[in-house]
Amino acid sequence: MKRRLFLVVLFFACVFKAQLQTEIPILKYEELQQRIESEKDKILIVNFWSTTCPPCVKEMPHFTKVNNTHKDDPNFKMLLVSLDVVQDLERVKKFIKNKNLTAEVVILDDIKRMNTWIPAIDKDWGGDIPATGFYKNGKKIQFYIGEMRREEIENVITNYNNEMVLE
Numbered sequence: 001m002k003r004r005l006f007l008v009v010l011f012f013a014c015v016f017k018a019q020l021q022t023e024i025p026i027l028k029y030e031e032l033q034q035r036i037e038s039e040k041d042k043i044l045i046v047n048f049w050s051t052t053c054p055p056c057v058k059e060m061p062h063f064t065k066v067n068n069t070h071k072d073d074p075n076f077k078m079l080l081v082s083l084d085v086v087q088d089l090e091r092v093k094k095f096i097k098n099k100n101l102t103a104e105v106v107i108l109d110d111i112k113r114m115n116t117w118i119p120a121i122d123k124d125w126g127g128d129i130p131a132t133g134f135y136k137n138g139k140k141i142q143f144y145i146g147e148m149r150r151e152e153i154e155n156v157i158t159n160y161n162n163e164m165v166l167e
Contacts, residue, residue, distance in 0.1 A: 043075060048132070051088065051091050056129055064099065079103065080103050121133065122140070134156050
């Protein structure tokens, strides 16, 4: 039942993606991993962040600009994974509205098992945020720890798209 509800929420999130997000899915690590694996034939950017992290807040406009540039590309998807606690859901919603976030936002509510899922996402990641993974067909292409600028994000997209053309 939970899976069906999740898929229904996911469907409506995709249908109404042009509007600012008002419902935020709350996921466990396995659900996030399923989302990553389900985005076939797309470059998927997964940014781990928090509303209380100054570098995360500073870089968010860069991610929004990149998402706005590529959001109509069927081979592109951005997912902003908030590590805020579920009790701060309203703060996350206000942040989405105030920053005009256009990428989908989810909350990863799995703090008790972070010593398991953090190294599963990237063996060299200690959990510092911001951190950003780039995926294709559920497979990690690159993983960055620390703040990213728009140019850096675009370079990864461009370089990977160019590699795809050469294959």
